[in-house]
Amino acid sequence: MPISDSQISDWIRAFAAAVAENKKYLTELDSAIGDADHGINMSRGMQAVLAKLDARQAADIGDLLKTVGMTLVSTVGGAGGPLYGTLFLQMGTSAAGKPELSDDEWAAALAAGVAGVQRRGKAEPGDKTMIDALVPAVEAVKSALAEGSALDEALRRSAEAAREGMTATIPLVARKGRASYLGERSANHQDPGATSSWLLLQAAADTLAAKDSQQR
Amino acid sequence: MKKLINDPADVVKEGLQGIAAAHADRVRVMTDPNVIVRADAPVQGKVGLVSGGGSGHEPMHGGFVGMGMLDAACPGEVFTSPTPDQMLAATKAVDGGAGVLHIVKNYTGDVLNFEMAADLARDEKIEVEAVVIDDDVAVQDSLYTAGRRGVGTTVLAEKICGAAAEQRRSLAEVAGLCRKVNANGRSMGMALTSCIVPAAGNPTFELGPAEMEIGIGIHGEPGRERRQMAPAREVVEMLATPIVEDLPFRSGDRVLAFVNSMGGTPLIELYVLYNDLRKFLAARGIEPVRTLIGPYITSLEMQGCSITLLKLDEELTALWDAPVDTPGLRWGA
Structure with missing residues (x-):
C-alpha cells in the first residue's frame, strides 16, 4: 500500500499540530541550553506551512515537500529554519514527480532529507542535535523494511528510534549550535532540536501507517 | 518590563x-x-x-x-x-x-x-x-x-x-x-544587567545587584565567569588582557581601540573605560592611533561594554579614514 499525496499532507498537518501543542515545551527546553525560541520559531513556520497547504493545488509529493521546505526556510529563522527547510527540500528532490511513495521510496526520501541536514549543519551523531534523533530513525526504517516488515511496523520502529535518540541527548555535552558555548553545563538537558525531530517521526508513524492499516 | x-x-x-x-x-x-x-x-x-x-x-x-x-x-x-x-x-x-x-x-x-x-x-x-x-x-x-x-x-x-x-x-x-x-581584530564584552527581549518580556538572565558577567555575548549568552563588581580600571584589565594575549598584540603595535556600549551604558562611562584602556595599552607599548567610542553593536538595553582592538597597518588605517555616510557612522563625506 503506497503512501499517498494526501497522507503526506496529513503527516505535515500532524507535525504542525504537535509543534503547536508542544510550543511551550520546546521553548522551555531551548531556554535551558539555547536562546529560548525553538518552539516559537517552529510554530510560526508550521502555521505558515498550513496556510500554504490549504491554498495548494494537487501536484506531486516532491512539489508538496519542496513547498514545505521553502516555507520553513523563509519563516522560521535561527538554525531551525535552514535545517528543517533543507530536510523537506531534500526529501522533495528525492520524491520529485511522484504521485505516491512506495515503502522504499519513503525510506529513501527520509534518508536524503537527513543527509541534507547533516551536510548543512555539519553535525555528527553525539553532538547533541536533531541528528541524534534523525539518523537512528533512518537506520530503523531501512533495517525494518529490509527484514520484510510492513510499513506501519517500520514507521513505528523509526519513531521509537527517534525517541530513544532524543532521550540519549540528555547526558551529552553539546558540540554544535548555541548550546555548545555552555560546555559541560549543557549536559543533563534534552536537546530541543532532537525533540522536535522526534515529533516529526512520531507524526509520520501516526498518519502514514494509521491509514495504511485502516485500509487493509 | x-x-x-x-x-x-x-x-x-x-x-x-x-x-x-x-x-x-x-x-x-x-x-x-x-x-x-x-x-x-x-x-x-x-x-x-x-x-x-x-x-x-x-x-x-x-x-x-x-x-x-x-x-x-x-x-x-x-x-x-x-x-x-x-x-x-x-x-x-x-x-x-x-x-x-x-x-x-x-x-x-x-x-x-x-x-x-x-x-x-x-x-x-x-x-x-x-x-x-x-x-x-x-x-x-x-x-x-x-x-x-x-x-x-x-x-x-x-x-x-x-x-x-x-x-x-x-x-x-x-x-x-x-x-x-x-x-x-579581537573583542570581549561584559554586562552589568541583562537585556529584555520584547517578545519574552522578562530578563534573559539573572544577575545580582553587586555582580557582573565577564565575557558576555551580545544576546546575553553566558561569559567566562561571574564576578563581584569592580572599578572600571579592573574591568578594563579583565577584558583587555585576554584580548592582548590572544592575537597577541605586541609592543610597537598600532591599533584601533573600540570601546562599545551594550546599549544601557552612558557615553561618559565609555570614556572612563577608554581612559583606563589607554593607560593599559601604554604600559604594554601598544599605541591606539584610532578610536571608536559609543554604542555601535548593542544588546538592547543591557548595561555593559565591550572592547575591540584591531591591529592596523597603513592599508587598514587609510580605509578606516576614508569617507563614510551612513545613519550610524559618518565622517569625511
Whole structure:
C-alpha cells in the first residue's frame, strides 16, 4: 500500500499540530541550553506551512515537500529554519514527480532529507542535535523494511528510534549550535532540536501507517 | 518590563518604518522580505556588501547602510537570524555586476541562513563570497563548540570593506581584506544587567545587584565567569588582557581601540573605560592611533561594554579614514 499525496499532507498537518501543542515545551527546553525560541520559531513556520497547504493545488509529493521546505526556510529563522527547510527540500528532490511513495521510496526520501541536514549543519551523531534523533530513525526504517516488515511496523520502529535518540541527548555535552558555548553545563538537558525531530517521526508513524492499516 | 514600544510583536516592523522615514536620503526599506538598502543601490561596477543578523543590536547593521559601508542589511526578529529569502533579495538589490560579499557573524543560525542564501544567489548567477567574523575571545574551547562568536570586529570590517568597495576593488580583494580584519581584530564584552527581549518580556538572565558577567555575548549568552563588581580600571584589565594575549598584540603595535556600549551604558562611562584602556595599552607599548567610542553593536538595553582592538597597518588605517555616510557612522563625506 503506497503512501499517498494526501497522507503526506496529513503527516505535515500532524507535525504542525504537535509543534503547536508542544510550543511551550520546546521553548522551555531551548531556554535551558539555547536562546529560548525553538518552539516559537517552529510554530510560526508550521502555521505558515498550513496556510500554504490549504491554498495548494494537487501536484506531486516532491512539489508538496519542496513547498514545505521553502516555507520553513523563509519563516522560521535561527538554525531551525535552514535545517528543517533543507530536510523537506531534500526529501522533495528525492520524491520529485511522484504521485505516491512506495515503502522504499519513503525510506529513501527520509534518508536524503537527513543527509541534507547533516551536510548543512555539519553535525555528527553525539553532538547533541536533531541528528541524534534523525539518523537512528533512518537506520530503523531501512533495517525494518529490509527484514520484510510492513510499513506501519517500520514507521513505528523509526519513531521509537527517534525517541530513544532524543532521550540519549540528555547526558551529552553539546558540540554544535548555541548550546555548545555552555560546555559541560549543557549536559543533563534534552536537546530541543532532537525533540522536535522526534515529533516529526512520531507524526509520520501516526498518519502514514494509521491509514495504511485502516485500509487493509 | 518598561519599554518605549507599542506592541512587542511590532517592534521590528515599526523600527524599520522609523528608519525609512528618518533616513530616506540615505536608505530605503523593502518589506516582505525585510531589507534595508542603500538609496542609490545597485551601484554599478562596485562590489555589493550585505550583512544582517537578529535585530536588537542597532545601529548594527541597518544603521551602517550607506556610502562607504554596507549596501544592504537584513534585519531578523530580535536576536533571531534573518532568513535566506531576505538575504537573496538584498543580494539581488545590490548586485552592480561586480559580485556581492556577505559579512556574517559566527552564530549557527546566521551562518546556515547565509549559506543557503549564497547557494540561491549562485543559482541566479550572482557571484557571492562570504566571510564569517569570529573575534570574541571569551569563547575559549572554540574547537569543541560552534566557534568564537562574531562581535565588535564586525563593525570595523563593514567600515573598512565598505571603503575598499568604494575604490572599486574586486570581490576577491574585498573578501581578502575582510578576512584580514577578522584575523587582526579581537573583542570581549561584559554586562552589568541583562537585556529584555520584547517578545519574552522578562530578563534573559539573572544577575545580582553587586555582580557582573565577564565575557558576555551580545544576546546575553553566558561569559567566562561571574564576578563581584569592580572599578572600571579592573574591568578594563579583565577584558583587555585576554584580548592582548590572544592575537597577541605586541609592543610597537598600532591599533584601533573600540570601546562599545551594550546599549544601557552612558557615553561618559565609555570614556572612563577608554581612559583606563589607554593607560593599559601604554604600559604594554601598544599605541591606539584610532578610536571608536559609543554604542555601535548593542544588546538592547543591557548595561555593559565591550572592547575591540584591531591591529592596523597603513592599508587598514587609510580605509578606516576614508569617507563614510551612513545613519550610524559618518565622517569625511
